[in-house]
Amino acid sequence: MTTAPFFTVNGTSVDLSPVPGSERLLDTLRWRLGLKGTKEGCRTGDCGACTVLVDRASVLSCLTLAHEVAGSEVTTIEGLAAEDVGARIVQSFADEGASQCGYCTPGFVMALASLLHERGAAGDLAEFEEDLQGNLCRCTGYVSIRRASQRAREAVR
Amino acid sequence: MAPFDLVHPRSTDEALAELRAASPERVAVLAGGTDLLLDIDRARIAPHRVVSLRYLPWKFLEWSGDSLTIGSTLPLRALEVEPRVRQRIPGLWEAVRAVGSVALRHRATLGGNLVRSAPASDLSPILLALDAEVEVVGPQGSRWTPVDAFLSASRRPRLSFGELVRAVRIPEARPSAYHWQRVRPVNDISQVGVAVARSPSEGYYRIAVGDVLPRPVRILPAEEALRSRPPTDDEVRSAAELVGKLSPFATDRRGTEEYRRHIVAVLARRALLAIRTAAPRGPAP
Numbered sequence: 001m002t003t004a005p006f007f008t009v010n011g012t013s014v015d016l017s018p019v020p021g022s023e024r025l026l027d028t029l030r031w032r033l034g035l036k037g038t039k040e041g042c043r044t045g046d047c048g049a050c051t052v053l054v055d056r057a058s059v060l061s062c063l064t065l066a067h068e069v070a071g072s073e074v075t076t077i078e079g080l081a082a083e084d085v086g087a088r089i090v091q092s093f094a095d096e097g098a099s100q101c102g103y104c105t106p107g108f109v110m111a112l113a114s115l116l117h118e119r120g121a122a123g124d125l126a127e128f129e130e131d132l133q134g135n136l137c138r139c140t141g142y143v144s145i146r147r148a149s150q151r152a153r154e155a156v157r
Numbered sequence: 158m159a160p161f162d163l164v165h166p167r168s169t170d171e172a173l174a175e176l177r178a179a180s181p182e183r184v185a186v187l188a189g190g191t192d193l194l195l196d197i198d199r200a201r202i203a204p205h206r207v208v209s210l211r212y213l214p215w216k217f218l219e220w221s222g223d224s225l226t227i228g229s230t231l232p233l234r235a236l237e238v239e240p241r242v243r244q245r246i247p248g249l250w251e252a253v254r255a256v257g258s259v260a261l262r263h264r265a266t267l268g269g270n271l272v273r274s275a276p277a278s279d280l281s282p283i284l285l286a287l288d289a290e291v292e293v294v295g296p297q298g299s300r301w302t303p304v305d306a307f308l309s310a311s312r313r314p315r316l317s318f319g320e321l322v323r324a325v326r327i328p329e330a331r332p333s334a335y336h337w338q339r340v341r342p343v344n345d346i347s348q349v350g351v352a353v354a355r356s357p358s359e360g361y362y363r364i365a366v367g368d369v370l371p372r373p374v375r376i377l378p379a380e381e382a383l384r385s386r387p388p389t390d391d392e393v394r395s396a397a398e399l400v401g402k403l404s405p406f407a408t409d410r411r412g413t414e415e416y417r418r419h420i421v422a423v424l425a426r427r428a429l430l431a432i433r434t435a436a437p438r439g440p441a442p
Contacts, residue, residue, distance in 0.1 A: 021163025021207065024194070043198070045191055046344045051260050057234070058260035063191045067163050068211055111260060118238075133343035134258020 007072050009033060010079025019066050026050045026061035029076060037077035037106050041136070048135030051107040051114075052076050058114035075113075077106035085116050088155040089148075098148035100139035108135045112149055121157040128153065159203045163187075167212050169294055172321060175208045177296070181318040184208060188230050188269035191261050215268070215323055225327045229268025229292075237262060244438045248333025248352055252283040255337050258344055268322045271307065274314045274372065277411075281308060281373035282352035283335045285365035287327045295320035308372040331356055332435040336424040337367075340411070348412040349421045351400065353428040357437045360386050362429070364396065366421060369405045376400050379425070387433045397426035 005016040009029070019028055026043075029035045029052065041049030043062045050061040053075040080086030089109050092098070099105045115131055132149060166172035176184060185204035187193055196202050215228040218239060225246065227236060233253050236242055243250040256262060256270070256279050270280045271291060284304045291307045293300050296319060304325075309315045316322065333354035337347040350367035362383045367373040379399035383392050401422030408414045 020160055022158060022160045022197075044195055045257060045261055048258060048260060048344075054263075057263045059263050060191070060258075060260050063194050063261070064264060065163060065187075065190060065194070065209075067165075068187070068190065068209060111258075114259065114263075130254075130343075131259045134260055136344075 005067065005070050007066075007070055007074055009035070009074045010076060010082070011073075016067060016070055021065065021067055023066050024062055025052070025059075025064045025066045025069060025074070028066040029061060029074075035076050035078050039103055039106060041103070041107075046136070047104070047107070048111060049104055049107040051110040051135065053080070053110055053114055053117075056114065056117045058111050075110075077109060080109065080113055085156055086113055089113055089116070089152040092148040092152040092155060093145075096144045096148035096151060098140065098144040104135055104137040104139075108132070108137070108145060108149075111135050112152055116153065116156050121153050125150075158198050159200065161185075161197070161204050162206045163209060164206060165209050165212055169213060169321070169323070172208060172210065172213060173294070173296060173319060175206070176319045176321075179206045186210065186272070186321065188266040188272075189232065189264035190269075191257065191265040192269060192273045192275070210268075210321070217324075223328075223330050225330065227267055227325045227327070229271075229322045229324055230266050232263055233265050233267060233270075234259065234262040236267065245330035246287065246327060246333060247438070248283045248286065248331070248335045248354055248432075249327070252279050252335040252350075252352065255279040255335065255347065255350070261344070267325055271304070271325065272314055272316060272322055274308060274310075274312050276311045276370055276372055277346045277350070277368045278373065279335070279337060279347055279350050279367065282350050282365040282367040283333065283354075284325065284327075285373060285375050286333060286352040286354035286363040287331060288329070288363065290326045290328065291322055292324040292326070293320050294323045299323065301326070305375070310371045329356060329358065330437065332432040332437060334428040334431045336428045338420045338424065346411060349406075349417050349424060351421055351425045351428055353425065353432055355432050355435075362388070362396075364400060364425060364429075366400060366404045366425075368411075368417065370407055374405065376403050378403060383429070388429070393426060393429045393433065396429060397422045400425040 039049040041047035183205040187209045215230040217228040289304045331354040337350040339345040379396040382396040401418045406417040
């Protein structure tokens with residue numbers, strides 16, 4: 001191995017040497033690093049609750065091995081609000097009341113951050129909303145989440 | 158989940174050597190992992206060693222005139238956001254969009270999808286309709302094989318132990334479409350998927366269906382029903398009916414055979430009408 005086994009999480013370097021090869025990023029974040037903002041939902045890639053950013057792109061941390069993202073920058077909900085786009089999304093969710101039980105919220109916020117990082121407010125609104133369908137919410141009926149997402153999109157314009 | 162050793166070869170030779178060093182039932186190959194890790198989690202397989210392809214230089218996308226070669230470990234999302242894929246091979250773009258969610262497509266790969274060979278793959282039908290070819294590398298070097306010959310049985314492609322898929326080539330950009338039906342639009346497995354493509358150089362049509370056993374297939378009599386250039390409404394209707402009649406559907410927990418036969422005919426007709434008069438889009442890069 002020429003790449004040192006570490007990644008950064010929210011800007012802090014994390015040594016992956018003690019992490020077994022078979023450990024998922026989700027478990028490393030929640031149980032090794034205590035970052036419980038990232039949720040475990042289905043653990044099968046269906047619900048989006050465990051979404052985090054790896055090099056600013058959304059990934060499902062339940063289907064990603066920690067060592068597969070060695071050398072990358074991982075951002076979780078705990079670190080997202082420190083950046084401009086993240087702060088705007090969080091504010092939009094608060095303004096629209098787009099959260100009830102809150103379990104899906106971190107995943108939605110991360111998925112949205114990835115899209116806004118990728119293309120800002122450019123592109124088709126219908127496609128943008130399709131791109132958020134990978135996250136499930138069982139409380140809100142999605143109306144407030146759609147409003148919050150559009151508000152965040154407008155805010156980065 | 159049963160623990161395993163994860164290894165990261167740095168070259169094709171190293172990767173092939175890692176495979177040879179283990180026994181077939183104890184080693185697994187990891188591309189994006191979005192399907193493999195589910196199988197390991199559910200104890201369907203229990204590898205002792207997992208060989209990651211992460212550091213192999215296979216995350217490429219290369220146009221050569223009208224032909225596109227896609228590295229096997231390129232994340233699907235990279236294919237999706239390449240504007241020329243959407244313009245020039247719209248059926249491939251639609252099929253890629255049908256896989257999981259954006260976050261899943263940031264990791265999932267075309268090579269992984271082919272090698273894992275799920276009968277309900279959303280990508281196999283469009284690759285069949287585009288006459289795609291698969292590059293297999295192994296101890297004897299590299300060979301190209303048509304997707305039709307690569308796909309074999311459910312979860313078992315024609316890939317010998319010790320071989321890897323390096324790339325997929327689409328020989329010709331084609332007007333094409335992929336239509337599917339599911340209970341939920343995203344993160345669900347299709348009940349029916351049908352891909353169609355028309356060769357702009359030769360004029361012939363390809364029609365392939367997924368969610369059939371033991372593997373996605375072309376429906377040749379339906380293709381042959383499209384005789385005129387462009388096909389008449391009657392020919393399109395007949396072809397769609399043949400797709401419904403001849404697709405090797407079965408009843409399972411996602412849908413009945415009867416339902417699938419009905420829906421696939423509807424989708425095949427729509428897909429054919431969508432490409433019947435479509436001009437090849439976009440200039441050759």
